[in-house]
Amino acid sequence: MPPKRAKGLKQSAAPAAKRARTEADTPSPTPGANDPQPVYVGEVDEEDDVAELVALATAAKAKLAAGDEHGKPLARGTVHEAQRLLNVETLLHAERRAVLLALATALVLLAAYDAKALDNSPTEVVDVATGHVDEAAAITENDKVVPGVPSVENVRAYVALSDAVLSDDAEALSKAVKELTAQLTGDDHETLAWLAQRRLETAEDVDAWADACTALWTSLATDATEGAETARELGQGLCLLAKATAIVEEQGELAGEDDGQVDKKVVKRARKMLEKAETHIKAAINTDSHPSAQHFVPLAETHVNLGTIGELLDESACSVCARYEQAVAAFKKAREHDPEAVDEDVVEGLQTTIAEIRAEEDDE
Structure with missing residues (x-):
């Protein structure tokens, strides 16, 4: 049998398969995506602006991970509100740390899912997010318990792994997987794995990036x-x-x-x-x-x-x-x-x- 038919068949089938995986894995617009939508962020004290901010960042991450476009305005809203709160002089130390971590998370989300809306490159935005994590880590006072706030270690790992994924550097991603995945929560872990998987579609070195992605998926076993x-x-x-x-x-x-x-x-x-x-x-x-x-x-x-x-x-x-x-x-x-x-x-x-x-x- 002539192999030419197989070649032609492969070319006809691949676009449909690639299209299906891309649509399934990548956030896509939904009806009324630009309309104001009510957002449930859990049981939060409405008078506690910092707790609401933390919940907003968490909701943005969850929506974007699930392919919901409404996560983008939530992430942008988190950035704006965090910047406002950082100018509040009466902010407690623990509150400032929580705001910085929420801001870092939101910036990374925008770099990964809404890069076109950024004035700077995704890499530059991640660098800024890393700076916010460093500042948060330097705050050691625990003068208030902020509900729902992640640990500094968790956000640092999330930001660093996101940076490795966005850099398209397979070697850097493999190294980051070995060093940082233990600090991730399950949801963050899976979200980053899918983010890396999507970039496999356009990777120049398919073998190297696929191996790096495999390492990330394998680490999800725990x-x-x-x-x-x-x-x-x-x-x-x-x-x-x-x-x-x-x-x-x-x-x-x-x-x-x-x-x-x-x-x-x-x-x-x-x-x-x-x-x-x-x-x-x-x-x-x-x-x-x-x-x-x-x-x-x-x-x-x-x-x-x-x-x-x-x-x-x-x-x-x-x-x-x-x-x-x-x-x-x-x-x-x-x-x-x-x-x-x-x-x-x-x-x-x-x-x-x-x-x-x-x-x-x-x-x-």
């Missing part, structure tokens, strides 16, 4: 947060899928050249990655009470890649079609959850390819 296991399995699967996809695409291009030669050893290495990715993604589906297109699209793409590898290695039509049929089933499952996740043309294209492969086999 978290008992609800959903952590599912997120960890899916994240690890996506990292392996990204690494393998890069190999398959490269080998597909080689197969399309005049001599049509591929490096079978490299292709088989990609297959092992994909088989591991499949295991992780299926584990994520099995441990999630509400699996979605975010799970089924990468599962489908894994099957597409495995089918492509079958063609590159000139394997039997039966085994190749079996993988493509599994991809069709997974894409259809994704569309059941979200009709916009995958273009129907992608599914129809796969079905046409399967029919062509079977027809070629019958003619031989």
Whole structure:
């Protein structure tokens, strides 16, 4: 069987899969996103401006982590209110520390999720946030208990890891993961992992960034947060899928050249990655009470890649079609959850390819 068909198939399926993962992982506008919205920030004394600020920063982080655009104005509001409070002369030491930590958190959120709204680069904003954490750490007096305020260590780790993610420096991220993840809460840990995962889509060195992301996902194993296991399995699967996809695409291009030669050893290495990715993604589906297109699209793409590898290695039509049929089933499952996740043309294209492969086999 000619591998050129596999190459063309991969190109037609990848955009839909990438689009689905990007939409699932990246905050997207919601109806009425610019309308004033009531925000519940928990049981907070309305006369305690600092406690309200801490709750506002926490709400902003939670919303942005969940893909809710309303987190952006909350983060901006946190910055403005924090700057106002820092000019209040009667602020107690513990209150000032809490305000500085909330401000640092909000600045990092804006750098990560709303960079276009910033006057400075994300890196510069993170540097400012780091300065606020340092100032907070220097305040040792505990003259008041501010409810809900995180520890200095927690915010410092969150800011530093965010800086590593935003820098696109895989080596720096791997180092930060080893040194700082123990200081993170479960929710912060998972949020940063997804932030790093999104940047894998545009990473120049896919292998290095995928390995750094994998280290971050693996470190999530110590978290008992609800959903952590599912997120960890899916994240690890996506990292392996990204690494393998890069190999398959490269080998597909080689197969399309005049001599049509591929490096079978490299292709088989990609297959092992994909088989591991499949295991992780299926584990994520099995441990999630509400699996979605975010799970089924990468599962489908894994099957597409495995089918492509079958063609590159000139394997039997039966085994190749079996993988493509599994991809069709997974894409259809994704569309059941979200009709916009995958273009129907992608599914129809796969079905046409399967029919062509079977027809070629019958003619031989």
